[in-house]
Amino acid sequence: MSTPSYDLDVYKIPRNLVDVEALAQQASRYLKIAAEDAEFLSYHATRRDEIVAELYRQPGIKPNTSPDQFVPQGADPDVHLIPADAVIEELTPPKTLEDRVKRLHFAAAAMSVFSRFKITYGLLDHPDLEMQYQRRRTQIMSEYYKTEFALLFPESMKRVAAKRMPVTPPTRGHLPSPPPSRPSTISRRVSREDVDRFLNNPNTLVGTRFVHSTQGEGQDQSDSDYGTWHVTSYTVRVADGGVEHEYQVVLEALGGGALPMDGDEVRYLLQDSTFAV
Structure with missing residues (x-):
C-alpha cells in the first residue's frame, strides 16, 4: 500500500x-x-x-x-x-x-x-x-x-475440521509393503522476498493457496492458525500519492466467506504462511 x-x-x-x-x-x-x-x-x-x-x-x-x-x-x-x-x-x-x-x-x-x-x-x-x-x-x-x-455454525466447522483431519494409518498387522523411497513434498515458508514479490505483483496472488500458521517451520499446526487461505480478486485504484490495492481474501476458518483486506493485512497473513501443497 x-x-x-x-x-x-x-x-x-x-x-x-x-x-x-x-x-x-x-x-x-x-x-x-x-x-x-x-x-x-x-x-x-x-x-x-x-x-x-x-x-x-x-x-x-x-x-x-x-x-x-x-x-x-x-x-x-x-x-x-x-x-x-x-x-x-x-x-x-x-x-x-x-x-x-x-x-x-x-x-x-x-x-x-x-x-x-x-x-x-x-x-x-x-x-x-x-x-x-x-x-x-x-x-x-x-x-x-x-x-x-x-x-x-457447527456444520461449517465440521467441514473445516475434515479438511485438517489426517488420514488414519492402517492398523498394525495389516501394514502394506513400504513404497519405494522418494523425496517428500514439503511446504515452503513464504519468505520476505516472496512477500514483496506478491505485493508488488498482486496478480500473482490470485489462485495461489497458502496455509497460515504462527508455528515455526516443522512444528505442528495449532488451533491459533487461520488455515488455508487465498486471494480471489483485487481492485486497483489511483489515490493521492500512488496506487492502492484492496484484496478479497477467503479464509478457511470462515467456511468460504471473503473479507476485504488492504495490503498491510495481506502482508501480515503472508508473513506467517507456507505455500499450500
Missing part, C-alpha cells in the same frame, strides 16, 4: 498511550461480526445479492470499503468510526437478512478505516507493538472460531 502525501504524524499514537489489548479487541469485534454475517448470508446467497444491490442503490452508501472513501486526507478517523459503531450497535443482534447485510457492510468499512488509521498509521513508529497487536488479534479470533462461531 502506498503512503499518501499528507503528514502521518497526526495519526501516530504515542507509545505510552498504545493499548494493545484494546486495539486487538476492537479489531476482533469487527472481524467477528464480518465472519458471522458472511457465513450466515452465504446460506441465502440469492437474497443476499438482491439486498446488497438494493443497499448500494441508497444515497450515501458506498459500494466498497476503501478507507479513503470514509476519511478524507488528514481528517479524524473517529468521525467515521464513532457513528459506524453506533449503527453496528443498533443492528446487533440482527433481526433480518437486511440487518445482516447492512451490519456486514458497516463492520467491513469500519475495519478498513481502523486498520489503516489506528494500526498502519497509528503504530507506524512502534513495529514491535504492531506485531503484539497482530498476535493478540489472532489469539482472540482463534478462540472465537473454536467457541462462538463453532456453536453458531
Whole structure:
C-alpha cells in the first residue's frame, strides 16, 4: 500500500498511550461480526445479492470499503468510526437478512478505516507493538472460531475440521509393503522476498493457496492458525500519492466467506504462511 502525501504524524499514537489489548479487541469485534454475517448470508446467497444491490442503490452508501472513501486526507478517523459503531450497535443482534447485510457492510468499512488509521498509521513508529497487536488479534479470533462461531455454525466447522483431519494409518498387522523411497513434498515458508514479490505483483496472488500458521517451520499446526487461505480478486485504484490495492481474501476458518483486506493485512497473513501443497 502506498503512503499518501499528507503528514502521518497526526495519526501516530504515542507509545505510552498504545493499548494493545484494546486495539486487538476492537479489531476482533469487527472481524467477528464480518465472519458471522458472511457465513450466515452465504446460506441465502440469492437474497443476499438482491439486498446488497438494493443497499448500494441508497444515497450515501458506498459500494466498497476503501478507507479513503470514509476519511478524507488528514481528517479524524473517529468521525467515521464513532457513528459506524453506533449503527453496528443498533443492528446487533440482527433481526433480518437486511440487518445482516447492512451490519456486514458497516463492520467491513469500519475495519478498513481502523486498520489503516489506528494500526498502519497509528503504530507506524512502534513495529514491535504492531506485531503484539497482530498476535493478540489472532489469539482472540482463534478462540472465537473454536467457541462462538463453532456453536453458531457447527456444520461449517465440521467441514473445516475434515479438511485438517489426517488420514488414519492402517492398523498394525495389516501394514502394506513400504513404497519405494522418494523425496517428500514439503511446504515452503513464504519468505520476505516472496512477500514483496506478491505485493508488488498482486496478480500473482490470485489462485495461489497458502496455509497460515504462527508455528515455526516443522512444528505442528495449532488451533491459533487461520488455515488455508487465498486471494480471489483485487481492485486497483489511483489515490493521492500512488496506487492502492484492496484484496478479497477467503479464509478457511470462515467456511468460504471473503473479507476485504488492504495490503498491510495481506502482508501480515503472508508473513506467517507456507505455500499450500
